[in-house]
Amino acid sequence: MEVTAKHQIPHVFGFGATEVVNETYESDPETYGYWAFKGWPSPKKLSISYVQALENAIDEGLWAPEEKTVAIFGEDTDWGRSFAAAIKEQLEAEGWETVAEEYFAIDQTEFYPLLNKFNDLNPALMAGTSTALPVVSNFIKQADEVGLESLIIMDGMGWFGEWYESIGEASNYILDQIPGWATDEGKAFAEEFEAEAGFPPSPSAGGLSYDGVNFFLAMANATYDEYGELTSETIYQFIQENLTTGEWAYTDGIVMSNYSTTPDDVPDPVVGQGYYIFPVLQYIDGESKVIYPPEWAVQELAPKP
Numbered sequence: 636m637e638v639t640a641k642h643q644i645p646h647v648f649g650f651g652a653t654e655v656v657n658e659t660y661e662s663d664p665e666t667y668g669y670w671a672f673k674g675w676p677s678p679k680k681l682s683i684s685y686v687q688a689l690e691n692a693i694d695e696g697l698w699a700p701e702e703k704t705v706a707i708f709g710e711d712t713d714w715g716r717s718f719a720a721a722i723k724e725q726l727e728a729e730g731w732e733t734v735a736e737e738y739f740a741i742d743q744t745e746f747y748p749l750l751n752k753f754n755d756l757n758p759a760l761m762a763g764t765s766t767a768l769p770v771v772s773n774f775i776k777q778a779d780e781v782g783l784e785s786l787i788i789m790d791g792m793g794w795f796g797e798w799y800e801s802i803g804e805a806s807n808y809i810l811d812q813i814p815g816w817a818t819d820e821g822k823a824f825a826e827e828f829e830a831e832a833g834f835p836p837s838p839s840a841g842g843l844s845y846d847g848v849n850f851f852l853a854m855a856n857a858t859y860d861e862y863g864e865l866t867s868e869t870i871y872q873f874i875q876e877n878l879t880t881g882e883w884a885y886t887d888g889i890v891m892s893n894y895s896t897t898p899d900d901v902p903d904p905v906v907g908q909g910y911y912i913f914p915v916l917q918y919i920d921g922e923s924k925v926i927y928p929p930e931w932a933v934q935e936l937a938p939k940p
Contacts, residue, residue, distance in 0.1 A: 636660075636670045645870045647854065647878075648674035648847035653717035660902045671874045672894075673902050674847045678714070679721035680906045681812060681913055685762070685788055686725045688810070688915040688927035692936040698786070699938075700759030703731045706785070708749070708763035710770060711738040718764045718790055726762070734758050741765070744773045750781045757784070764790035772801040779805035786810065786939050792918070796837045799921040807920065808939040812913040814838040814890045815925075821889035838890055846888040853885050854878065 636659050639646045649656075652675035660667045692698040707723050709715030715738060723733055734756045737749050753761060761783070765771050771792050778787065786808065792798055793813040799806060815838055816822045824845065828836040836842065858873040859865045877883035884895030893910045896903065904911040908928070915927040917936060924934045 639669045640666045644867050645669050645671055647672040648850055650675045653713040655713050676903045676906050678718040682722040683725050684915050697936050704734045704758040705731050705760040706735040706753045706758040708737050710741045710765040722762050741767050744769055746774050746777045750778050754781050754783050761785045762788040768795045775802050776805045794837050794839045796835050806918045809918045811916050814913055818889055824889050842890040846890050850885040
């Protein structure tokens, strides 16, 4: 953000998601307005769906934890701590008790001491995230090995196209939140990608990146149409006059149907149904099934046996 502001070259659809980005932007919107639009919202805007899914399952009698206890975990990065802080606050607002909160290096692969500690505490729920597949894979497999009975939220497990090959049956009953291939264009993209690359693309790493490029191309065309030239100055002007005001949106994406912001949301995208939204998924036998929101659900939450 500092480099972008210094050289005054607009940047859109960056995947830096944490509140640190928002705080920097809000400290001086004119200077940091060159970092104009995030391709991934702040964790707190997405993590609330996990809490709603769990509370809905409890209300519907699908899950009956003996106590509403949770162990929070995450990689020791802005992302890991941001997600953890958000979901911890949201769970506690619903009456959950946090019995542990642990962070680890992004390159850590040995989790037995931490997981044995969690096992002794026997929380009904474990919730956390990591952006590294070796971390996610080892954490989940070792949790299974030590016999943890907790329902686990591993946010972002499905970001990696080869997650099941790496984790296997230990991934059963894990909860996650990732976008899906909801449009015909998205499904065609995924089929073409797999045919060419030999493995399925991640809707987030592949699909959102594809949408981000086309977001910029559409915005650049709109800038040229409005001002007659395409420069850093005219792009910044278009951003200030059209994007951040909510006047312009990109609506031809293959993952989300509407990428836009408002003066109240910037630099985050608008989050919600019809805009930027991730369903809550549960994995069983290598397949992800939507369990929340109810209008999208293809199955109900299944407690870990």
